[in-house]
Amino acid sequence: MVVVLLRGVNVGGYRTFRPSALVQQLKHLDAVNIGAAGTFVIRRPIPRARLRAELARKLPFATHIMICAGRDIVRLMARDPFADHRVPAADVVRFVSLLAERPRSAPSLPLVLPSSGPWLLKILGRDSRFVFGMYRRNMKAIGYLGTLDRMFGVPVTTRNWNTVTAISNVLTESAP
Helix, strand or coil: CEEEEECCCCECCECCCCHHHHHHHCHHHCEEECCCCCEEEECCCCCHHHHHHHHHHHCCCCCCEEEEEHHHHHHHHHHCCCCCCCCCCCCEEEEEEEECCCCCCCCCCCEEECCCCCCCEEEEEEECCEEEEEEECCHHHHHHHHCHHHHHCCCEEEEEHHHHHHHHHHHHHHCC
């Protein structure tokens, strides 16, 4: 099983599509829409290159299509990267970002942005292609999340930790 994360779709009326329609078109792959914009579990085996090409043909726009092994998500959940980090306030969101590939270089972690004043983004760590941290519900925090591409030198897409939990639930329920 693999997990597909589409970058920057169904956000603010930009690059919109109907995930349920895409899942119907991918019925032969036993695709599951996780509910977060552009997040799917593909339960049937398919070469990644073929899956990427099929998704690119079916989407009405170009976007980064990021694919990772389902077992990597399950392993991340079992490790629980947030175990030592309590959520300090109701306006704080835990997140996981998937890097398109392993970066050649990476910033020293943990990292807090901005570097002075109240923090808006905390990058707590990295596990292979996953970067995890917390951000405050603040429009400026979105800008800081947008800098992850430059920091790691590869395209990045981000999901709420609750979405990653939902992905893991689908993966473990589907396991043979």
